[in-house]
Amino acid sequence: MIVLFKVASGATGLAQRCLDEATKYSLERKTFGVPIAMHQAVSFMLADMEIGVQNSRAAWMRAAWEVDQNGPRKTFLSSIAKCYAADFANKAAADAVQIFGGNGYNSEYPVEKLMRDAKVFQIYEGTSQIQRLIIARNLIQDAK
Ligand SMILES: Cc1cc2nc3c(=O)[nH]c(=O)nc-3n(C[C@H](O)[C@H](O)[C@H](O)COP(=O)(O)OP(=O)(O)OC[C@H]3O[C@@H](n4cnc5c(N)ncnc54)[C@H](O)[C@@H]3O)c2cc1C
DSSP states (O other): OHHHHHHHHHHHHHHHHHHHHHHHHHHHOEETTEEGGGSHHHHHHHHHHHHHHHHHHHHHHHHHHHHHTTOTTHHHHHHHHHHHHHHHHHHHHHHHHHHHGGGGGSTTSTHHHHHHHHHHTTTTTSOHHHHHHHHHHHHHHHHO
């Protein structure tokens, strides 16, 4: 469980970096005479990143608290945190690449590496599918 919320905190850090890089770039890069951050479609991606970062952080902190208390939901909450933060890090990285446009695909800019690095969070320490299995089993057990 400890490893799971630690992995979730790492994924959250990656998502935060995606947001930081994308925000900075979107204020520098101009199209149609304005920074691309002023285009609503781009600003909504930034807003979604902030929402996901905050949710990921809240999820792993909640799981960490439960583990610290040796609470009965420590496995359930750790799986939720790991699964959510890992999946969200991949969305954040994909959106960051999108905001960088062609430059996002280029290794001179940081976000293509963030997208490669994000993937492993859905694989190691239990894939996202296995986390969902654990979450579903806990739900079913509780409902019985
Ligand atoms: C960079 C990296 C570092 C790693 N470090 C370690 C380490 O330090 N120690 C260690 O022990 N392992 C480590 N691993 C291994 C990692 O834990 C496994 O890769 C991971 O658990 C997935 O197992 P697998 O690769 O055998 O995939 P498989 O088990 O073959 O899974 C393949 C796919 O099938 C899905 N799947 C499998 N079974 C089910 C099921 N029952 N229901 C639904 N979907 C399912 C999986 O989610 C996945 O999408 C590392 C892996 C990587 C990439």
